[in-house]
Amino acid sequence: MIGQLVAEKVGHALDEGLKVIACIGELLAEREAGKTTDVVFRQTQAIAAQVKDWSRVVLAYEPVWAIGTGVTATPAQAQEVHKQLREWVKTNVSAEVADNLRIIYGGSVTGGNAKELAQEADVDGFLVGGASLKPEFVQIVNAKV
């Protein structure tokens, strides 16, 4: 299963002393079937089983349907999943880890939508692909300012 393979890669990277941005997210068909929460919780559970030191881990919510497509999760969609993930971590890891864990969003973030996304309480930053190569990247960097 892909989620398990990714989790094992996370564990290996951590064991070798690296820091990790672990990416999770659902397919469009999974979202449309109402399975987003199930999918991201399952992926997070597999990753959590590999993590001993959460200070070296950032969790990135990257809905597959938003990566490189120009279709961005709405702030409400991102916040809903990020909040659920933080609650999952609080319940299954610890409140301290949940409070300190950075949960960032990736998927067609642009200079035009970053500020609105950044206003959501549980969106702690971004994993940026295409827009990182453009001048608008500065607007994304400053989105929380």
Ligand SMILES: O=C[C@H](O)COP(=O)(O)O
């Ligand atoms: O690594 C970046 C992410 O996969 C998102 O890419 P994107 O911003 O081009 O959609």
